[in-house]
Amino acid sequence: MADLPEYLVDQTEEEILNRMLEKVPSDIDKSEGSFIWDAQAPVAFMLSEAAIWAQELLRRGFASTAASDNPDFRSPELDLRTAEHGVTRREAVAASGTVTFxxxxxxxxxxxxLVATPADDVSGEASIEYATTASVTLDEQGAGTAPIRAINPGRSGNVPAGVIQVMATPISGISSVINTEETKSGTDIESDQLLLERFYAKVRNQGTSGNKAQYTQWANEIAGVGGVEVVPLWKGPGTVGLYVLDTDKRAASPDIVAAVQKYIDPTQDGQGEGLAPAGPVVTIMPANEVAINISVKVQRTKEKPSTLDEIKKLIESGVRTYLKQLAFYKEDPLVRYTRVSAVLLDIPIIIDFSELKINGQSNQNIEIGTGQVAVLGTVSVSE
Incomplete structure (x- = not known):
């Protein structure tokens, strides 16, 4: 918080007591333990407490200082402050995906x-349950795929491929279940910092009359949205296209896309039944993912023994962070070869590398087009 106002400076118990004693005539005993000292000390204590309360009230009265840096804390004062401008905290979103029976x-x-991941008795990790959102009949080969949604909303429902293996609801004739792809788009309740970011975007970049800024604001009001790209004249005059990301900077799930569509233009007939003005037809779409596949030969340090699997995980983590920064960043729509190289060089256990290829190409940048988002594909590491 900025410097305190003058009326809250030097309001400690000692400072207040000294100022009070200075007002007492000099011919009266003011030493500690005297009648005057004993009478004024409790007052000084209460006034210093009131000053602390005033400081806290001042801190909670402004969005920037009410917001917490703790991702697990949600400030009720920030909720009140942002609500004055029509910005409310987004709720948690359940992860979604598909399973094959x-x-x-x-x-x-x-x-x-109900299907689930197995519980781990060793680590104490609980099972994560999902429910199918549509029925499916197994084909002649005895296989069928159904969409699922996590029972409990939040990021915990985002799990990798191959871990949903339990039939929590036994069904005669079903022998196994598996998720062949990761589940995604599960999002925790919005953090203070993300809410503050949307609040600033609303008050500092006013959207109006259906301009691009307003479409972006509308889409970002839906829980689970992590990025928006607005394409005016998407299919000619009178059309607008919106590509949407989830909070992990991946293509938004069908649930999120449907929620944004319903909020902005549910009828898609130009009648203005949603937030979009009458006239344009608005189409909401998930971003098109562009897989970034990496292969590289590395030289490992001898001082810190490591495995290729450890190096692979570090590369994956670094490249994912880089790609998230690029998501819908139109000022530089390139996955740069040099930036991926920098990720490798920033890993301490890699001394040097060679034969780095991105999507099979050496020394080439990958251009990301309109409505596209770069996501990490496969990473191959060898010596």
Whole structure:
């Protein structure tokens, strides 16, 4: 917080007591333990406490100082402050994905069937449950794929491929279940810093009359949205396209896309039934993911023994962070070869590298077009 106002400076118990004693005539005993000292000390204590309360009230009265840096804390004062401008905290979003059932051909798996990840008794990690959102009948090969959504909203529902293996709701004729792809778009309740960021965007960059800034603001009001690209005249006059990311800077899930569509232009007939003005037809779409595949030969340090698997994980982490920074950043729509090289050089256990290829190309940047987002694909590390 900025410097305190003068009326809250030097308001400690000692300072207040000294000022009070200075007002007492000099011919009266003011030493510690005297009647006057004992009478004024409790007052000084209460006034110093009141000054602390005033400082706290001042801190909580402004959005910038009410917001907490603790990702697990949510400031109610920040909620009140942002709500004055129509910006409310976004709720948690459940992860979604698909699972493949195998078993007897013709078996039907109804909507609402529960599947789960196995619990880990060693680490104490609890099972994560999902429910199918549509029914599926196994084909002649005894396989069928159904969409799922996590029972509990939040990032905990984002799990890698191959971990959903438990039939929490047993069904005769079903022998196994597996998620062949990761589940994604699960989002925790919005943090103070993200809410503050949206609040500043609203008050500092006013959207009006259906301009691009306003479409962006509208989309960002939906829980789970982590990025928006607005394309005016998407399919000619009277059309607007919005590409949407989730908070992990991946293509938004169908649930998030549907929620944004319903909020902005539910009828898509130009009648202005949503927030969009009458006239334009607005289409909401998930971003198109562009996989960034990396292969490289590395030389490892001898002082800190490491494995290629450890190096691979460090490369994946560094490149993911870099790609998230690029998401919908139109001032530089390139995945740069030099920036990926810098990620490798920033890993202490890599002394040197060679034969770095991005999507099979050496010394070439990858251009990311309109509505596209770069995401990490495969990483191959060798010596």
């Amino acid at each position: 195998t078993g007897t051909a013709g078996t039907t798996v109804p909507a609402g069937t």
